[in-house]
Amino acid sequence: MSDELTYHLNKVPGKTYMSRRIVVHDDKKLRHASKVLDLDEGFIYAKEKDEIVIRKTEGGRKEIIAKFFEDSRGVSVVTLQSFNPSKGIPQKTYFSFVGSEIGQVIEFFHNVFNYQFEDGGNVNITDAELRKIILSQTQAKSLVKDNQDLFVEALLTEVTSKDVVALGYRKKQLDVFSRLLEDPEYFDHVMEHKNCRGKEDLWQKYFDKNKWVFGYGLNYVFVTGFEDRKLEQIVQGSDLINKGKRADALMMTKGVISSLCFIEIKTHETALLESSSYRPGCWSPSRELVGAVAQVHGTVASASRNLYDQIRPVSADGNPTGEEVFNYKPKAFVVIGNLQEFVTEHGVNKEKLRSFELYRSSVNDVEIITFDELYERSRFIVHAENS
Structure with missing residues (x-):
């Protein structure tokens, strides 16, 4: 077993690992950051009788690797890598995102997590419109969470904007x-x-x-x-x-x-x-x-x-x-x-x-x-x- 694979298998979920500094062209300082996720189970797409289905699979370890510049913290590459659950070796399938793609992927995950569905229909919306909705909902939730006593008092006393003025x-x-x-x-x-x-x-x-x-x-x-x-x-x-x-x-x-x-x-x-x-x-x-x-x-x-x-x-x-x-x-x-x-x-x-x-x-x-x-x-x- 290689030292690299041993190092990977010994990583602890819940910790972020930062590499030593690497000086690249133009004296830029580069580092690697990684985080492992140990999953009990996973899901893959499979085709059964001309129909695409989601199939539950055995879990395993996944690793997120990001290359970034130390000074600007600009992330140049993000790689998502899966590992064989039994042998612990990297699988052939992986995804890498470069440059501006990284921010778009982060925003995509953020929007999926925070969007509030009103019904069972489909949703087609631009990133700009979705950004406004998500921001407003997040701000509203934060406002209520941070001022719970005030909102309770307002509901009990029916405080109006005229009262505040x-x-x-x-x-x-x-x-x-x-x-x-x-x-x-x-x-x-x-x-x-x-x-x-x-x-x-x-x-x-x-x-x-x-x-x-x-x-x-x-x-x-x-x-x-x-x-x-x-x-x-x-x-x-x-x-x-x-x-x-x-x-x-x-x-x-x-x-x-x-x-x-x-x-x-x-x-x-x-x-x-x-x-x-x-x-x-x-x-x-x-x-x-x-x-x-x-x-x-x-x-x-x-x-x-x-x-x-x-x-x-x-x-x-x-x-x-x-x-x-x-x-x-x-x-x-x-x-x-x-x-x-x-x-x-x-x-x-x-x-x-x-x-x-x-x-x-x-x-x-x-x-x-x-x-x-x-x-x-x-x-x-x-x-x-x-x-």
Whole structure:
């Protein structure tokens, strides 16, 4: 038995064998790579009574040999060789593929393995068309495999493309909210760019574009603004009733019965407490905070007295908008200030924080929330939706 045949018979399936380097013309570095396959059985074509059939044969060893250049890894020749199962010697029949034929054969095997048949009919398709189909199917399978949890969640929650767009928009607007709170130069730039009359007006315009902040950030109910109107409404004006007290946010809560939501918006820089203590350890709420609570209380009381139990809003032309608002017990919110007011260089001023919290909890029918609290609630909701 020759050394070459002994070497072949001693090869182990599951391993790739690389030859030593061979320098050929133009100093190119050539190597041989080989891999053996031991098969329990094989198949051959045979002719029986003028009919071509596939016949099962005894298995044996097959070897794939590739000649390639070490530098470019360009494969020059691929040979498929069968061996006699009993003697282990090469059989006369073998196939060699040269140059571009190799890539075509690989693509052929890849396409045969991956093509999804729709029925029992024949298929005639160009390589270009087949390549597109196989690529799309492979990408789809890979996408599903790599994102199984996401697809399960999508099926359970029926996530749509609109939901994805809405979430992306909210993330961006959340970043804007953060910068408006923390970056005075950015705040002044936006206020000038938007031609705002003041800081309250800028917040008014921001919340006009982001009504979801109130709906999800306050009572965690879905809220929509009145159709084709700005967020700020004249509650007692010509289109509703009486004279012009203003609530900074009159909104319609979706549900079986809709209720009015009155939101008074101040600024993130508005003081929550007076600058000096009323008594040692006791701090009074600021004039702006007391005034905002009084204003929203008065708006709610006036609305409760004067508006009909059921309001059917109309447009500027007097046409019904189709909305219905039931005014049994309106909700009311005051958005004002920032809890950072109580943070000092060495920690939180507990007496000031206690004074504010005691006042806040003593106010009935109006929820007082600071801008940083509203931001944190909104951030939690966006992150919860994202996950």
